[in-house]
Amino acid sequence: MSGESWQVMTLFGFFIALLFVCGLYCILVTRNLIRAIIGLELLIKAVTLLLIVTGYVSGKPALTQAFVITVIVIEVVLAVVAGGIALRIFRYSGNLDARELNKLKG
Amino acid sequence: MKINLILLILMLIAALWTVMGRSLLKATISLAITSTIITILMFRLDSPLAAVFELSVCTGLITVIFVSTISLTKPLTHKEITELSKNRMKRFWYLPVIVAVVGAGLILMKIKNDVTTMSGEWSLLHDVKSILWNFRQLDMFGQIVVLIIGALGVSILFEERRRDEW
Numbered sequence: 336m337s338g339e340s341w342q343v344m345t346l347f348g349f350f351i352a353l354l355f356v357c358g359l360y361c362i363l364v365t366r367n368l369i370r371a372i373i374g375l376e377l378l379i380k381a382v383t384l385l386l387i388v389t390g391y392v393s394g395k396p397a398l399t400q401a402f403v404i405t406v407i408v409i410e411v412v413l414a415v416v417a418g419g420i421a422l423r424i425f426r427y428s429g430n431l432d433a434r435e436l437n438k439l440k441g
Numbered sequence: 442m443k444i445n446l447i448l449l450i451l452m453l454i455a456a457l458w459t460v461m462g463r464s465l466l467k468a469t470i471s472l473a474i475t476s477t478i479i480t481i482l483m484f485r486l487d488s489p490l491a492a493v494f495e496l497s498v499c500t501g502l503i504t505v506i507f508v509s510t511i512s513l514t515k516p517l518t519h520k521e522i523t524e525l526s527k528n529r530m531k532r533f534w535y536l537p538v539i540v541a542v543v544g545a546g547l548i549l550m551k552i553k554n555d556v557t558t559m560s561g562e563w564s565l566l567h568d569v570k571s572i573l574w575n576f577r578q579l580d581m582f583g584q585i586v587v588l589i590i591g592a593l594g595v596s597i598l599f600e601e602r603r604r605d606e607w
Contacts, residue, residue: 341554342442349547350449354456356543357536361460364532369465369510373472376503377456383495384479391486401572401580403491407498408584412591414503418510419595425514 340392347388355381368421368431372414379410445485452478457540461533463526469507476500490569 336344354377361374383403390399421431428435455475462468476499483492573581 336554338554343445345552346442346445346449349544350453352547353453353540353544356540357453357456357460360536360539364536367465369507369514370460370468373459373468373507376472376499377459377475380475380479380499383491384482387483387486387488387491390488396487397569397572400488400491400569401577403488404494404569404573405577405580405584407491407494409587411498411502411506412587414506415591416594418506422510422513429515431514 336392344388344392347384351381351385351388354384366433368424368433369418371433372417372421375417376410376414379406379413382406383410445482448478448482448485452482453540457537460536463529465511466508469504469511472507473500473504476503 358374358377358381361377362371365371365374383406386399386403386406387396390396424436425431428438452475455471455478458471459468459475462471476495480492480496480500483489483495
């Protein structure tokens with residue numbers, strides 16, 4: 336890999352790793368279901384940006400854009416369905432606390 | 442490169458605000474800001490189509506979904522907010538420390554530049570449209586199925602709500 340490409344890859348890779356850590360920490364620590372979905376969104380954003388950087392560095396941005404479009408479609412459906420489930424849990428238990436899910440049967 | 446660095450730092454600050462902010466609505470807005478900065482970075486990395494998708498879907502649609510979901514839940518009382526914020530800070534103040542430690546670890550690692558890029562038929566493709574329709578038809582089919590599943594899932598959830606209201 337050329338020097339300039341490697342410089343771009345390391346710079347972006349560094350910040351992408353930190354963004355991934357933020358999302359992972361959010362999912363692990365929070366008890367609010369909506370915030371957990373927000374953490375998941377951060378994780379997906381890190382992966383999306385990594386794909387774009389890989390495409391730029393390897394000189395094939397068109398190929399990675401096709402993958403990113405697929406990822407974004409799945410991301411939005413995930414947000415919609417997860418938000419709906421969180422809302423349903425709120426109606427069932429009266430709050431958005433993930434610990435309440437332990438009381439469910441099954 | 443300097444502009445990229447500034448944008449990446451802003452992106453990280455917005456992400457930290459998303460995770461550590463007290464209000465869910467503010468967290469959603471900062472998530473939208475993160476998305477917008479990622480969009481600018483995508484434009485700068487020669488990926489305009491993905492950037493437009495990111496801006497319209499992730500910054501626009503997902504923010505609307507989150508705001509709608511938050512507005513449909515019950516707001517907390519002042520007393521509950523005070524109690525929650527006390528416990529929250531105990532759990533979340535570790536995040537900047539962890540980010541700093543991971544960052545320092547990555548700087549100290551010094552990864553070697555021995556990565557090779559793939560070659561072959563993919564290198565001939567420069568058009569997103571031709572890739573999607575000629576080489577990734579299965580992805581397109583999968584996207585359509587996922588969209589239908591999402592639409593059906595949401596309609597079922599709202600159907601249940603109407604039945605409850607009767």
